[in-house]
Amino acid sequence: MCAHWRYKGTDVKPSSNHYEEKISWLRQVLEWHEELGDIGGLAEQLRVDIEPDRVYVFTPDGHAIDLPKGATPLDFAYRVHTEIGHNCRGAKINGRIVPLNYSLQTGEQVEIITSKHGNPSRDWLNSNLGYVTTSRARAKIVHWFKLQARDQNVAAGKTLLERELSRLGLPQVDFERLAEKANLKTAEDMFASLGAGDLRLAHLVNAAQQLVEPDRIDHVELVPRKATGYKPGKRGDIQIQGVGNLLTQMAGCCQPLPGDAIVGYITVGRGVTIHRQDCASVLQLAGREPERIIQVSWGPVPVQTYPVDIVIRAYDRPGLLRDVSQVLLNERINVLAVNTRSNKEDNTALMSLTIEIPGLDALGRLLGRISQLPNIIETRRNRTP
Numbered sequence: 246m247c248a249h250w251r252y253k254g255t256d257v258k259p260s261s262n263h264y265e266e267k268i269s270w271l272r273q274v275l276e277w278h279e280e281l282g283d284i285g286g287l288a289e290q291l292r293v294d295i296e297p298d299r300v301y302v303f304t305p306d307g308h309a310i311d312l313p314k315g316a317t318p319l320d321f322a323y324r325v326h327t328e329i330g331h332n333c334r335g336a337k338i339n340g341r342i343v344p345l346n347y348s349l350q351t352g353e354q355v356e357i358i359t360s361k362h363g364n365p366s367r368d369w370l371n372s373n374l375g376y377v378t379t380s381r382a383r384a385k386i387v388h389w390f391k392l393q394a395r396d397q398n399v400a401a402g403k404t405l406l407e408r409e410l411s412r413l414g415l416p417q418v419d420f421e422r423l424a425e426k427a428n429l430k431t432a433e434d435m436f437a438s439l440g441a442g443d444l445r446l447a448h449l450v451n452a453a454q455q456l457v458e459p460d461r462i463d464h465v466e467l468v469p470r471k472a473t474g475y476k477p478g479k480r481g482d483i484q485i486q487g488v489g490n491l492l493t494q495m496a497g498c499c500q501p502l503p504g505d506a507i508v509g510y511i512t513v514g515r516g517v518t519i520h521r522q523d524c525a526s527v528l529q530l531a532g533r534e535p536e537r538i539i540q541v542s543w544g545p546v547p548v549q550t551y552p553v554d555i556v557i558r559a560y561d562r563p564g565l566l567r568d569v570s571q572v573l574l575n576e577r578i579n580v581l582a583v584n585t586r587s588n589k590e591d592n593t594a595l596m597s598l599t600i601e602i603p604g605l606d607a608l609g610r611l612l613g614r615i616s617q618l619p620n621i622i623e624t625r626r627n628r629t630p
Contacts, residue, residue, distance in 0.1 A: 303354045315378050316349050319369060322357045323382035330385055332359040346375040365389050398440030399433055406439060409450055412625040413609055414505075414521075418453045426452045450609060454504050492516030493541075499524035500553045504605030509541040517541070550601035552581055553608065554627035557596040560620040561587050565594060572614045578602065593622065 300312050318336030322329045335358035365386045369376040377383050420432035429435045438444040499521040501507045506522040520527035531538045582599040602608050612624045
């Protein structure tokens with residue numbers, strides 16, 4: 246449905262006394278027109294009296310608009326108001342519909358037809374088509390498309406970050422705080438930068454995991470001690486608050502990795518079991534026996550690999566397992582176990598792998614490489630406790 250803009254307000258800002266003089270003169274001409282009732286007869290006289298490098302046209306309400314010679318209805322629309330230009334869908338000259346690349350003539354009355362859902366067309370920027378001739382109109386159109394690109398980048402960046410956080414099993418974070426940590430003003434700026442490629446996803450993921458704090462335990466900064474060699478499950482990669490050399494083991498239910506926010510649970514006779522902070526099992530234990538939950542953190546540099554389960558869902562095809570194995574080989578990832586199931590109904594394959602990984606960054610890189618293979622539907626860390 247089209248609407249006719251009645252020009253009750255404009256963003257025209259005269260910048261010279263010369264312009265004001267012309268407008269005053271044209272308003273006097275308009276008064277003559279009201280007395281004579283023949284705007285067509287005045288048009289030719291106006292073309293003779295006014296210098297040839299400018300055109301002066303009227304709005305339906307009788308306001309005079311000054312434009313460069315060769316200006317089009319679109320130039321007129323953007324001169325009246327930016328939104329009128331954006332929503333322009335047609336134009337009438339002295340009551341007659343004309344193309345948007347029509348060259349305006351002095352003395353003509355211009356009416357812009359708009360649509361609430363109208364948007365600029367990229368064709369308007371094609372100089373060969375002659376839709377706009379003024380730098381003002383062109384700048385407004387370019388700016389609109391830049392804003393649309395930003396909106397697309399915001400949407401793409403947000404989707405990318407949320408998918409990666411979910412894929413790596415990280416809990417939801419406060420995006421505004423994350424943006425501040427990334428030295429950006431707002432979450433929208435952060436998403437836009439990520440979507441445009443100006444911000445690295447790995448940087449945001451690392452910052453996100455640093456924001457994750459325990460729900461029940463106060464976070465205490467510990468002075469890291471020098472990393473030493475160790476075997477899996479031994480004290481060496483874990484810092485435990487207020488405790489000396491104590492046996493530790495990684496919980497099999499959530500399989501924490503360096504970079505995950507973690508918490509310790511004091512067992513009977515088996516030392517401290519290390520869980521991820523969002524592990525359902527440790528949250529239940531903390532509710533029943535909060536006194537056995539202790540603060541722990543990762544050591545300075547992990548030198549050990551850790552087992553983690555990942556899930557790959559893809560459309561079944563010959564060579565799928567071979568291609569996944571090649572990625573694992575290229576990333577130098579050791580596979581402890583693999584299980585593949587095919588679904589003949591939808592022709593998909595579900596692969597469950599247990600791999601050894603040095604940390605969260607390596608896991609994110611691996612899942613990203615696998616997701617780029619043909620026919621891959623989903624790659625993620627298995628968060629099932």
